[in-house]
Amino acid sequence: MFNNQNILEYFNQLPTLLKIVWIGSVVLFILILFFLFYLYYLRTYLRSKELISKNLFTQYENDLITYLYLGENTSQINSEQQTIIDKMKVSIQNTFKRTILISVLSKLKSDISGEMALAINQLFIKTGLLNYALKKLESKKWNQIALGIKELTQFEITNVYNEISKFQNYPKQEVRNQVQLYYVSLFHFKGLEFLDNLKTPISEWNQIQLLEILQKFDDQEITDISPWLKSENDSVVLFALKLAKIYNQFQVIEILLQLLNHKNKEIRVSAIEILGYFQVKETKEIVKSNFLDRSSEEKITFFKILQDIVTADDEAFIIENTLNPNFQIRFLAFQLLKKNHIEKLHELKQNATEFDNSRIFNFLEVV
Amino acid sequence: MDSSTVQIILLIIHTLFFIYAFSVIVSYIILAIISGIESNQYMKKNSFVNYNEILSSTVSPSISIIAPAYNESLNIIENVRSLLSSHYVNYDVIIVNDGSKDNSLELLIEAYDLEKVNYLINEQIPTKPLRAGIFKSTNPAFEKLIVVDKENGGKADALNFGLNISNSQYCACIDVDCLLLEDSLQKMIKPFLEVTNVKVIASGGVIRIANACTIKEGKLLDVNLPNKWIEIAQILEYLRSFLLGRMAWSRLNGLLVISGAFGMFEKKTAIEVGGYDTNTVGEDMEIIVRMRRYMEEKNVKYKVAYIPDPLCWTEAPDNYKILISQRNRWTRGTIETLRKHRKIGFNPKYNLLGMLSFPYWFFYERLAPVIEVIGIIYFIILIALKNVKWEYAFAFFLLAYLFSVIFTIIAIFSEELTFHQYKKKGTGFKLIFVTLLEPFILHPVILYAAIKGNYDYYFNKKKKWGEMKRKGLSKKII
Amino acid sequence: MSNLKKIVLAEDNSTLSLLLKFRLEKEGFQLLIAEDGKKAVELIEANAPDIILTDIMMPYISGLEVISHVRNKLKLQIPIIVFSAAGQEEMVLKAFNLGANDFMGKPFSPNELVIRVKRLLI
Numbered sequence: 001m002f003n004n005q006n007i008l009e010y011f012n013q014l015p016t017l018l019k020i021v022w023i024g025s026v027v028l029f030i031l032i033l034f035f036l037f038y039l040y041y042l043r044t045y046l047r048s049k050e051l052i053s054k055n056l057f058t059q060y061e062n063d064l065i066t067y068l069y070l071g072e073n074t075s076q077i078n079s080e081q082q083t084i085i086d087k088m089k090v091s092i093q094n095t096f097k098r099t100i101l102i103s104v105l106s107k108l109k110s111d112i113s114g115e116m117a118l119a120i121n122q123l124f125i126k127t128g129l130l131n132y133a134l135k136k137l138e139s140k141k142w143n144q145i146a147l148g149i150k151e152l153t154q155f156e157i158t159n160v161y162n163e164i165s166k167f168q169n170y171p172k173q174e175v176r177n178q179v180q181l182y183y184v185s186l187f188h189f190k191g192l193e194f195l196d197n198l199k200t201p202i203s204e205w206n207q208i209q210l211l212e213i214l215q216k217f218d219d220q221e222i223t224d225i226s227p228w229l230k231s232e233n234d235s236v237v238l239f240a241l242k243l244a245k246i247y248n249q250f251q252v253i254e255i256l257l258q259l260l261n262h263k264n265k266e267i268r269v270s271a272i273e274i275l276g277y278f279q280v281k282e283t284k285e286i287v288k289s290n291f292l293d294r295s296s297e298e299k300i301t302f303f304k305i306l307q308d309i310v311t312a313d314d315e316a317f318i319i320e321n322t323l324n325p326n327f328q329i330r331f332l333a334f335q336l337l338k339k340n341h342i343e344k345l346h347e348l349k350q351n352a353t354e355f356d357n358s359r360i361f362n363f364l365e366v367v
Numbered sequence: 368m369d370s371s372t373v374q375i376i377l378l379i380i381h382t383l384f385f386i387y388a389f390s391v392i393v394s395y396i397i398l399a400i401i402s403g404i405e406s407n408q409y410m411k412k413n414s415f416v417n418y419n420e421i422l423s424s425t426v427s428p429s430i431s432i433i434a435p436a437y438n439e440s441l442n443i444i445e446n447v448r449s450l451l452s453s454h455y456v457n458y459d460v461i462i463v464n465d466g467s468k469d470n471s472l473e474l475l476i477e478a479y480d481l482e483k484v485n486y487l488i489n490e491q492i493p494t495k496p497l498r499a500g501i502f503k504s505t506n507p508a509f510e511k512l513i514v515v516d517k518e519n520g521g522k523a524d525a526l527n528f529g530l531n532i533s534n535s536q537y538c539a540c541i542d543v544d545c546l547l548l549e550d551s552l553q554k555m556i557k558p559f560l561e562v563t564n565v566k567v568i569a570s571g572g573v574i575r576i577a578n579a580c581t582i583k584e585g586k587l588l589d590v591n592l593p594n595k596w597i598e599i600a601q602i603l604e605y606l607r608s609f610l611l612g613r614m615a616w617s618r619l620n621g622l623l624v625i626s627g628a629f630g631m632f633e634k635k636t637a638i639e640v641g642g643y644d645t646n647t648v649g650e651d652m653e654i655i656v657r658m659r660r661y662m663e664e665k666n667v668k669y670k671v672a673y674i675p676d677p678l679c680w681t682e683a684p685d686n687y688k689i690l691i692s693q694r695n696r697w698t699r700g701t702i703e704t705l706r707k708h709r710k711i712g713f714n715p716k717y718n719l720l721g722m723l724s725f726p727y728w729f730f731y732e733r734l735a736p737v738i739e740v741i742g743i744i745y746f747i748i749l750i751a752l753k754n755v756k757w758e759y760a761f762a763f764f765l766l767a768y769l770f771s772v773i774f775t776i777i778a779i780f781s782e783e784l785t786f787h788q789y790k791k792k793g794t795g796f797k798l799i800f801v802t803l804l805e806p807f808i809l810h811p812v813i814l815y816a817a818i819k820g821n822y823d824y825y826f827n828k829k830k831k832w833g834e835m836k837r838k839g840l841s842k843k844i845i
Numbered sequence: 846m847s848n849l850k851k852i853v854l855a856e857d858n859s860t861l862s863l864l865l866k867f868r869l870e871k872e873g874f875q876l877l878i879a880e881d882g883k884k885a886v887e888l889i890e891a892n893a894p895d896i897i898l899t900d901i902m903m904p905y906i907s908g909l910e911v912i913s914h915v916r917n918k919l920k921l922q923i924p925i926i927v928f929s930a931a932g933q934e935e936m937v938l939k940a941f942n943l944g945a946n947d948f949m950g951k952p953f954s955p956n957e958l959v960i961r962v963k964r965l966l967i
Contacts, residue, residue, distance in 0.1 A: 017759075021762040021765075025762065031773060032772060039779065046783065047792065061859070065860075065863055111858050112864070114955070114957070143415070203562070204561070206561075208560070327489045360487065363487040456935070508909045586905045
């Protein structure tokens with residue numbers, strides 16, 4: 001039989017390489033045992049946490065609704081409501097419970113407006129959740145800061161504007177995004193002032209979010225967007241272009257026409273599209289003047305908007321482009337002809353070209 | 368040859384094997400560490416994201432889901448229903464019925480009130496022609512649905528058809544039998560919209576195994592762990608590959624493959640490179656390598672993103688026969704892709720793609736099974752010659768085994784700390800139990816399939832062409 | 846037999862459902878709550894409600910399909926109010942095309958909802 005003595009003797013006489021391998025195996029084995037116990041602990045912990053959080057959620061949900069109905073016809077906080085506040089105050093000293101209460105409040109907040117929504121904001125302040133959110137702004141971790149700003153946005157805490165502005169140029173994109181969302185959610189169009197001297201790009205994702213938030217407000221009186229259309233920051237220009245379209249900013253047409261020759265392709269495409277939407281005929285001369293040098297996206301977009309602003313003098317240009325190597329442009333050109341110069345289309349159909357246009361003719365039902 | 372030459376040759380062989388094994392282990396450790404960092408970052412970043420605005424916005428970019436179907440009549444109605452229930456506004460669903468011989472099309476027409484429409488196809492990528500035509504629903508509730516009935520051309524050809532007729536900026540290419548969660552599209556589109564310094568050309572999703580999960584009418588209701596060892600072993604394998612491997616490669620921006628079962632592309636780039644290659648069984652890997660190569664050659668900064676959330680669920684093979692044929696196909700797909708793009712390998716012009724990703728795939732994915740088999744043969748010869756130092760063999764074997772176990776356990780940890788899908792009591796024990804067995808039950812099968820794949824690739828061309836012709840849509844492909 | 850007016854409320858935000866349930870029950874309605882479109886259709890078929898309140902974005906069967914089902918398959922003309930997130934103009938138009946009677950953009954005021962429900966039930 002082996003005993004410790006034997007094992008040790010056996011080990012000592014092994015060559016170094018084998019010794020290392022054996023030591024490695026033993027270390028791994030111990031690690032595995034350790035991981036297994038830890039895994040068991042972790043799974044049990046996660047399971048119980050989930051159960052607790054589910055129960056807490058229901059409890060807070062009921063508390064919240066009771067609170068809201070108790071206060072329905074009064075502007076004062078009554079004693080029953082105060083009891084609920086006090087109860088919440090105590091329980092949210094625990095971070096885990098605090099997170100759950102916030103999720104209950106924000107879940108309802110996102111779907112309702114009016115007096116009840118204001119009552120939820122009040123509750124956020126009264127329970128002291130506000131102070132916890134402010135404390136997050138002092139954190140060294142960027143995700144805590146972002147989370148703090150998000151809460152302050154959601155419960156409409158307008159008087160911390162200065163504290164939040166400090167993070168306007170924070171190195172982490174996610175934090176900057178939250179700051180921008182705060183501005184716009186709480187100060188609407190006026191909140192867009194940050195665009196004036198924004199150096200960092202606004203991601204497409206954040207642009208969409210900002211636009212959606214703006215559209216929620218009843219007050220749709222937009223401030224002058226022309227400085228942003230002239231911005232050095234391309235993403236600001238692109239954002240302003242979206243604003244121009246959504247809020248029908250006819251007064252900036254002159255600037256839009258200048259953007260047709262902007263150095264950024266995306267801006268040019270977008271400018272063409274919006275000018276078409278506004279049905280600005282001057283667009284045609286500018287785009288046509290250097291049509292061949294433009295990218296295919298610009299060309300296609302231009303042909304799309306041409307459907308709305310076409311006039312008799314465009315005929316030669318359209319016919320020329322029935323020979324464009326790009327399928328989509330050819331199609332749009334033929335479509336324009338069908339609408340406006342059907343006889344010309346029949347004539348062209350007879351001409352054989354290097355392109356196969358049969359699909360297009362079939363689609364346009366040109367017999 | 369005198370004995371000293373033999374000795375030297377043997378020493379060289381041993382050293383090579385040793386270096387290979389050692390580098391595998393080191394690379395795994397490095398990948399695990401990187402994936403830990405990346406997972407942590409990802410979870411932080413997504414802890415406060417609000418997806419609602421993106422969902423409802425009409426300014427959000429358009430997405431087409433392209434799903435090829437071949438003889439799927441059994442579940443197609445349900446599957447389409449699941450695809451139509453995505454919580455994203457600006458999207459459509461293109462079902463490409465790739466010359467099915469069953470009554471899929473009739474079923475779809477009946478269930479979704481379809482009628483044939485006149486549709487202009489811009490054939491930017493050449494494909495097989497239409498069969499019955501293109502259909503849309505007369506019911507406004509299903510207006511997102513487009514059904515294409517075309518002649519059989521294989522999965523890649525069907526996807527190309529979808530790319531041709533899509534009017535969207537982005538395309539999500541998926542297997543029709545995959546179940547997508549309702550928030551899949553907004554999560555997958557996010558990297559395209561949030562990255563501002565480089566161009567995102569594709570984003571890949573995770574595939575989760577749906578065996579034994581409760582699915583009702585196209586909706587995932589309950590996640591369960593299956594009973595068969597072979598299924599659990601594949602779950603472990605997927606966890607390792609998706610949560611450790613790909614997570615780390617995405618951090619390095621070195622992903623060479625995104626799952627054919629769920630990946631999103633910028634349509635313009637996908638079409639510019641010519642769409643999917645219809646001549647390979649590994650079209651999902653091939654298109655990514657080609658798109659990356661194209662971007663490198665154009666000298667544009669780009670990124671292939673990766674979303675680790677469990678969004679796409681699919682049935683994995685539950686028997687060895689199907690599993691082997693699946694892995695056989697994957698092996699051939701890898702070989703074909705690497706061979707086709709061999710120019711990239713060790714070519715500094717291709718930066719990280721050429722100097723790291725490609726060589727890694729070549730040595731540790733492509734060659735691994737071959738080297739393992741050579742090792743086994745060598746070991747058998749040594750046994751025959753009674754030349755085995757059993758002390759060494761046993762000690763090294765044990766070390767390798769323990770290492771593979773610990774690596775899987777780390778993958779399980781990664782899952783528990785991030786998405787924690789297998790919540791039920793007792794599943795932890797089952798997972799651990801199969802972790803201990805997996806090197807004996809799943810690994811040999813996969814090794815066998817990979818070797819068979821190598822054999823078929825080099826010596827069995829008939830098989831390849833047979834398969835291409837039958838076009839068994841590569842069901843259940845990762 | 847009760848002659849309370851019956852309301853089917855289909856909404857996947859449980860807190861909102863709970864709030865509206867309290868509110869509408871206080872006004873003297875009987876509330877049947879569904880957390881997804883599928884359940885809503887079942888409740889409608891089983892209970893013949895007097896009015897339906899449905900969110901558009903719901904798991905599995907969308908609000909649009911619920912409306913379509915009620916109007917086209919069940920051939921019922923009971924009033925339907927839809928809820929939708931702001932900015933989903935297109936969705937709202939579709940809902941009206943399918944036969945919805947009224948709509949409320951989220952976030953909305955519960956008090957306003959009560960008024961609209963009452964108006965449709967007169």
